[in-house]
Every structure is written in C-alpha cells, then in structure tokens.
Amino acid sequence: MAADGGRGRLPANLATFATLLLLASLLVQWTGTQLGSQMVALGERLWPGYAVELREEPTPPVEPSVAEAAAKAEAAAAKTDDDALNDDLLGDLEEGAAAPADSAKEKAAGDGGAEDDLLDDLLADVPGAKSEAELAAEKRAAALADYEQERVAYDSAVARRTAAVKAFAAVDLGLLAIFTWLSGHFGPIFIILLGIGGAVATAGRHHISLRPIRGRRSDRAAQGASLVANLLLIASVVANQRSRAAAGTGGDAAGLESGLWIAAFAVMALINVVHLARPRDGEGDGDGEVGSLRALLSVPLYVTMALISGAYFLVAEGYVAGLAVYLEKLLGNVQLYLQVGLYIWVGMLLKRTRLASLAFAVVRPWRLPPELLAIVVVILAAVPTAYSGASGIFVIAAGALIFRELAAAGARPSLALASTAMSGSMGVVLSPCLLVVIISYLSPVRSDELFEWGRWVFLLSAGLFALIVLLTRQGPLRPSPRADAWPRSGAALRGLLPHVVIFAAVLLVARLLFKIGLDVTSAAFLLPLALLPMLAYDRRHRRRAAATGDEADEGPLAPAPGDSTAFAATAETTTHVGALLLLMALSVCLGGVIERADVVALFPDAFTSPFAGMGALMVVLVLIGMVMDPYGAVILVQATLTGAAVASGIDLLHFWMVVLVAFELGYLTPPVALNHLLARQVIGDAAEASASAAEAGASLWRRHERYLLPITVMALTLVLVAFVPLLLR
Numbered sequence: 228m229a230a231d232g233g234r235g236r237l238p239a240n241l242a243t244f245a246t247l248l249l250l251a252s253l254l255v256q257w258t259g260t261q262l263g264s265q266m267v268a269l270g271e272r273l274w275p276g277y278a279v280e281l282r283e284e285p286t287p288p289v290e291p292s293v294a295e296a297a298a299k300a301e302a303a304a305a306k307t308d309d310d311a312l313n314d315d316l317l318g319d320l321e322e323g324a325a326a327p328a329d330s331a332k333e334k335a336a337g338d339g340g341a342e343d344d345l346l347d348d349l350l351a352d353v354p355g356a357k358s359e360a361e362l363a364a365e366k367r368a369a370a371l372a373d374y375e376q377e378r379v380a381y382d383s384a385v386a387r388r389t390a391a392v393k394a395f396a397a398v399d400l401g402l403l404a405i406f407t408w409l410s411g412h413f414g415p416i417f418i419i420l421l422g423i424g425g426a427v428a429t430a431g432r433h434h435i436s437l438r439p440i441r442g443r444r445s446d447r448a449a450q451g452a453s454l455v456a457n458l459l460l461i462a463s464v465v466a467n468q469r470s471r472a473a474a475g476t477g478g479d480a481a482g483l484e485s486g487l488w489i490a491a492f493a494v495m496a497l498i499n500v501v502h503l504a505r506p507r508d509g510e511g512d513g514d515g516e517v518g519s520l521r522a523l524l525s526v527p528l529y530v531t532m533a534l535i536s537g538a539y540f541l542v543a544e545g546y547v548a549g550l551a552v553y554l555e556k557l558l559g560n561v562q563l564y565l566q567v568g569l570y571i572w573v574g575m576l577l578k579r580t581r582l583a584s585l586a587f588a589v590v591r592p593w594r595l596p597p598e599l600l601a602i603v604v605v606i607l608a609a610v611p612t613a614y615s616g617a618s619g620i621f622v623i624a625a626g627a628l629i630f631r632e633l634a635a636a637g638a639r640p641s642l643a644l645a646s647t648a649m650s651g652s653m654g655v656v657l658s659p660c661l662l663v664v665i666i667s668y669l670s671p672v673r674s675d676e677l678f679e680w681g682r683w684v685f686l687l688s689a690g691l692f693a694l695i696v697l698l699t700r701q702g703p704l705r706p707s708p709r710a711d712a713w714p715r716s717g718a719a720l721r722g723l724l725p726h727v728v729i730f731a732a733v734l735l736v737a738r739l740l741f742k743i744g745l746d747v748t749s750a751a752f753l754l755p756l757a758l759l760p761m762l763a764y765d766r767r768h769r770r771r772a773a774a775t776g777d778e779a780d781e782g783p784l785a786p787a788p789g790d791s792t793a794f795a796a797t798a799e800t801t802t803h804v805g806a807l808l809l810l811m812a813l814s815v816c817l818g819g820v821i822e823r824a825d826v827v828a829l830f831p832d833a834f835t836s837p838f839a840g841m842g843a844l845m846v847v848l849v850l851i852g853m854v855m856d857p858y859g860a861v862i863l864v865q866a867t868l869t870g871a872a873v874a875s876g877i878d879l880l881h882f883w884m885v886v887l888v889a890f891e892l893g894y895l896t897p898p899v900a901l902n903h904l905l906a907r908q909v910i911g912d913a914a915e916a917s918a919s920a921a922e923a924g925a926s927l928w929r930r931h932e933r934y935l936l937p938i939t940v941m942a943l944t945l946v947l948v949a950f951v952p953l954l955l956r
Contacts, residue, residue: 238430239798240798253569263406266398283400288381421491421809423801426491427801440507445524448522448526454500457492460537460551461492461496467485484558533550549816567807572796573751575800576793579796588716592708596704599704604646605689608653609657612653620651639922640922641930641932645932653689656678656682660747663887666886670869680884684884684887729760762796814859815856832870841950841953845889845945851890852891852892860890877953889945896938903934
C-alpha cells in the first residue's frame with residue numbers, strides 16, 4: 228500500500244472514506260456546539276422567553292383540586308394515627324389515676340396530652356385566631372391563584388408556539404441531540420480512528436521505527452514483533468473487561484470501547500500474519516548477528532513500547548490488564564488526541580493547496596542563500612507550531628513542504644533535513660501552545676507567566692540557530708535576484724490574495740456567528756474549515772489555468788491535479804494518524820510503567836544545591852523526552868519530579884521552562900530522535916539516503932549535520948535556560 232493510503236484499492240478507499248467521516252464528525256460536533264448557544268440566543272431575540280417557555284412543548288399545569296385531595300387524604304390518615312395514639316395515652320392516664328404511675332415516661336406523655344388540650348382551648352379563645360376551615364380555604368384560594376397564573380402562562384406559551392417557533396425549536400433540539408451524542412462518543416470515535424489508521428499504516432509498513440523496513444529479515448522481525456504486541460494488547464483488553472464485569476463496573480460504554488480496542492488490534496494482528504506469509508522483497512539486511520541486530524531496528528516504536536510495558540505488567544506485577552488500564556486513561560484526554568488527528572489533516576490539506584507554493588514563490592525570485600532561507604522558514608514555523616500544540620505534530624503536518632522547498636532553493640540535504648526536524652521545536656513555548664496550557668492546569672504556574680518567559684526562550688533559540696547556521700555556511704550570504712524578481716513576486720502575492728480573503732472570511736464568520744477567534748481551543752477546527760474552501764478554489768483555478776494554458780509558476784510543491792483533493796489529503800492523513808496515535812497511546816502505557824515501577828524513587832527527594840538538582844533534572848527530562856509523547860510526559864513529570872525541583876530550591880516557573888526545552892532536545896536526540904523519525908515519515912527514505920550520499924567524505928559536522936545542528940542549538944538553549952537564571956538569582 229502506498230504512503231497515500233493505497234489510493235485506488237477498495238479497502239484503502241473505504242478506510243479513507245471512514246476517516247473522512249470521523250474527522251468531519253468532529254468538525255460537525257464543534258461547529259454545532261458553538262452554533263447551539265447562538266441559536267438559543269437568536270431564539271431569545273426573536274421570541275422573548277424562548278429558552279424557558281418556547282423551546283420545548285409546554286407542560287399543562289395540574290389542577291389544585293387533585294393535589295389538594297391528595298394532601299387532605301394524607302392529612303386525614305396522619306390525623307387518624309395521631310388520634311389513636313392519643314386515645315392510648317389517655318387510657319394509660321386513667322389507669323394511672325387509680326394507681327401510681329408505672330413509669331416517668333407514661334407520666335410525661337399524659338402531661339403532654341393535657342397541655343395540648345389546654346393549648347387548643349386557649350387558641351380557641353384568642354381574638355382573631357383562624358379556624359382550620361378558614362386556613363384551608365385560604366390555602367385553596369392561594370393554590371387556585373397560582374393555578375390561574377400557570378394556566379395563563381401555559382395558554383400564552385401554547386399560543387406563542389407558532390409554526391415558525393416549532394420549526395426553529397425542532398431544528399435547535401435536533402441538532403442539540405446530535406451534538407450531545409457525538410460529545411458522548413468521543414472515546415469510540417478515537418478508537419475507531421486509531422484502529423483504521425493503525426490498520427492502514429500496518430498494511431503499508433509505515434509505522435514509525437528507528438530504521439525503515441528494507442528486506443525480508445527486517446520485515447519478518449517487524450511483523451513478528453508486531454504480531455506478539457498486538458496479541459498481548461488484545462489479551463490485556465479482554466482481561467480488563469472480564470475484571471470489570473466481575474466487579475460490576477463494566478457498563479455498555481465500557482463494553483463498546485473494549486470491543487473496539489479488540490477489533491482494532493485484531494485487524495492489525497491479521498495483517499501482520501499476512502505480511503509474515505508474504506514478506507517484503509528487497510535488499511538484504513546484512514548477514515549473521517550484525518544483520519539480525521539491524522533488523523530489530525525496524526520494529527515499530529509502538530511495538531517496542533508495548534512489549535516493554537506488557538513484559539513489566541506480566542512479570543513484575545502479574546497484571547495482565549495493565550496495558551488496557553492505561554489505554555483507558557488515554558481516553559481521559561481524548562479530545563487532545565482527536566485534535567492531533569485534525570492537525571495532521573490540516574497539514575495534508577495545506578500540502579495540496581497552492582498556499583505554501585505561492586508563499587515560497589514570493590521569495591523564490593530573489594534567490595536567497597539556502598542558509599538564510601532556512602533561518603526564515605524555521606523561525607516562521609514557530610507560529611503554526613504554537614497552534615498545533617507540539618513540534619512532532621507540526622513536523623508531520625508541514626515537514627514535507629519545508630524540506631522540498633529548501634532543497635529546491637539549493638540547500639544541502641543535511642541542512643534541509645535538520646531544518647525540517649527542528650521546524651517546530653521553537654514554537655512550543657509561544658502562545659497559545661496547548662502544552663503550556665496543560666502545564667498551567669496541572670501546576671500553580673500561570674500560563675501567561677510561562678508565555679511571557681517563553682518569548683525570551685524563543686528569541687534565544689532562534690538567535691542560536693541563526694548564529695550556528697551562518698557560522699557553518701558554505702557560500703556567501705548575498706542574494707542574486709532574477710531580473711524580473713519584482714513582477715514574479717507581485718504575481719505570487721496576487722495569487723495569495725484569494726487565499727487570504729477565504730481565511731479572513733472564515734475567521735469573520737466564526738467571530739460573527741460563534742463569538743470566537745483563532746486560539747488554542749478553536750484552531751484545530753477553524754483551520755480545516757478554512758483550508759477546505761481554499762482547496763476547492765485551487766482545484767478550480769488549476770482547471771481554468773490548464774484550459775487556457777496559463778500555468779502559474781508554483782514551484783516544486785505544486786501537487787498533481789489528481790492529488791489536489793480532500794480525499795487524497797485524507798488518505799495520507801489516515802496513515803500518519805495511525806502511526807502517530809499508536810505511538811502516543813503506547814507512550815502513555817510506558818509512562819505508566821515508569822510511574823508504577825518507582826523508577827523516579829531512585830532520584831533523590833532533594834539536592835544539596837539548585838545547581839546540582841538542575842543538572843540531574845536536565846538529564847532525566849531529556850531521557851523522558853526521548854521516549855514519551857509531550858502530553859503524557861508532562862503528566863508524568865508533574866506527578867514525579869516537581870517535588871524534587873521545589874525541594875532543591877528551583878522555582879516552578881523556571882523548572883517548567885526547562886522541561887519544555889529539555890523535551891525538545893529529547894525529541895531531536897538519537898537513538899530515538901522522534902522528530903527526525905517523523906520527518907522521515909513524511910519525506911521518505913530517499914531523502915535520508917541522498918543526504919548521506921551527498922555528504923560522503925565531508926567533515927564530521929557535514930556528515931551528521933541533520934543531527935548535530937538541532938542538538939547543538941537546543942542543548943545550548945537548555946544549558947542557558949537552566950543555569951543562567953540560577954546564576955543571576
């Protein structure tokens with residue numbers, strides 16, 4: 228199956244269509260939720276009292292006579308019981324007159340009855356006191372008055388519920404039911420999305436691994452390990468469901484989710500069996516022991532995490548259901564992971580519009596030096612990264628665009644790869660990054676404080692990147708513009724204008740209808756709603772240009788006409804969603820193992836000085852960043868390391884800034900280097916091979932620039948962010 232999801236095959240097309248429906252349902256749910264409140268407000272403006280009186284069919288009031296009869300019956304029954312009790316007490320008093328009282332309790336009861344009779348006689352003699360009949364009449368009159376008011380309000384509501392009101396309310400309540408149902412089924416939607424994407428990625432051998440599958444040996448190693456991991460996950464889910472059923476906590480929702488998990492892993496396991504029976508043909512992986520070890524590098528990372536976590540739960544705790552329990556915890560933040568899918572879809576939609584091509588076409592005629600263009604691209608990429616919430620998501624979404632344009636501008640392959648891998652690393656500290664918002668939710672540190680210091684960290688990392696790129700440049704920094712640079716740039720700007728208008732129109736509609744703007748909570752939903760009409764406009768533009776023979780210079784990023792569709796974008800999205808979400812899901816399980824095994828207990832509760840504590844924390848944080856997704860890693864750090872930081876005299880605000888930078892360094896550092904793996908996922912293996920071939924025989928820096936450049940920049944940033952505030956303090 229091709230990287231685009233196997234376009235042209237019926238199963239792949241069905242998977243793509245299902246993914247499109249799931250992603251569209253998320254947009255429908257969000258749009259409907261925003262629209263629902265506005266519909267109620269509109270109903271109030273059109274028909275005052277709509278929300279309370281007219282939205283639903285009014286209920287007729289109950290006549291007071293019915294309620295009064297029931298109340299009288301209850302009062303009569305209560306009075307009968309009281310009379311019987313009083314008769315018994317009086318009888319006892321009469322017997323006590325002929326003989327001494329049997330007990331102090333009976334005497335007290337007799338005295339109480341006499342006092343009640345005396346009180347009734349006194350009240351009867353009080354001037355103006357009302358009898359029981361008069362009080363009952365007043366209560367009935369008040370009840371009738373209330374009933375009349377309710378009846379008038381009911382009649383008014385019935386009269387005001389005209390055909391227009393009923394139609395409006397029917398649409399309002401119908402949409403509310405749909406949106407409420409979707410909101411209550413985010414868990415199943417996520418599992419289905421992950422299962423479809425995981426199956427497509429398994430079928431196409433596109434899971435994220437340290438080394439791509441290149442022959443029979445690596446294919447068999449990857450498929451065999453994947454089969455064991457998927458069967459282990461199935462066994463864990465089954466064990467968890469049985470334990471919940473035995474405890475009486477396995478409801479219908481839990482049963483549905485368990486069934487979907489089992490189905491997802493079962494399909495992937497079946498595909499593994501098929502691949503084992505028909506392994507990939509290709510060049511060998513080497514001979515002997517060395518070849519076998521190299522083949523193990525092709526095992527998907529999610530499989531490695533599942534095997535490590537599953538082995539711990541089975542051997543150390545005898546807890547078969549451990550993996551499933553942490554998969555359930557993943558659903559506690561299911562909206563975050565669904566937004567990951569939407570952001571990847573945004574990247575694939577953007578890839579098929581002319582937006583990126585035209586944006587680069589503005590500067591292409593000026594022939595900027597590749598190093599200068601790389602600096603501009605990486606710094607500008609920080610803005611969309613702040614909205615996507617994580618650097619890895621941005622690399623998946625836009626990495627191919629950045630690499631291909633830098634390569635077309637003449638950048639050496641190693642520089643293009645390095646820039647692509649760290650294109651999102653600088654934006655995670657900028658507003659309105661969701662990761663920072665989660666940190667502020669988990670800890671006492673306010674998000675505005677984090678964003679304020681994040682701007683300084685961004686400027687520091689951007690300055691270091693620019694400095695190192697300029698110091699290691701190969702040619703001069705002087706641009707060599709074309710003679711017609713101005714006309715070409717102007718034409719590109721004119722081509723961009725319709726896209727800007729579409730984007731502004733979507734934001735304006737959102738502001739007018741929903742009273743919201745583009746922020747961390749709305750970006751994942753507004754961006755697809757803006758890119759879909761852009762894609763439709765570009766398809767129409769390309770057809771018109773092809774008919775007239777007036778093709779614009781869109782550069783190397785212009786997609787083929789057949790690929791510039793939302794369906795093609797969704798096909799590629801399916802593969803990347805499955806690969807990334809499975810990695811995130813099993814990363815949560817691995818984080819659970821780290822927490823349950825008390826690995827952090829080996830870490831001291833406090834250090835003798837803030838400098839010693841900061842140095843040790845830096846190492847641990849980088850290691851966590853190498854093996855866990857950012858959302859799960861933040862939760863783990865909050866639960867395990869913040870106490871040691873505070874006890875060592877490190878300010879929490881300072882600590883969390885170090886956490887963010889250390890994570891980014893971990894995502895860029897081998898042997899895992901997740902951002903590099905994600906870049907290879909979207910660029911392809913050929914780019915890595917071409918980079919190695921182009922730099923053969925060069926200096927150490929040139930041969931490994933794709934790793935050394937990002938590591939150097941983020942390591943220097945981490946050291947400065949970690950220790951300079953301590954020195955200044």
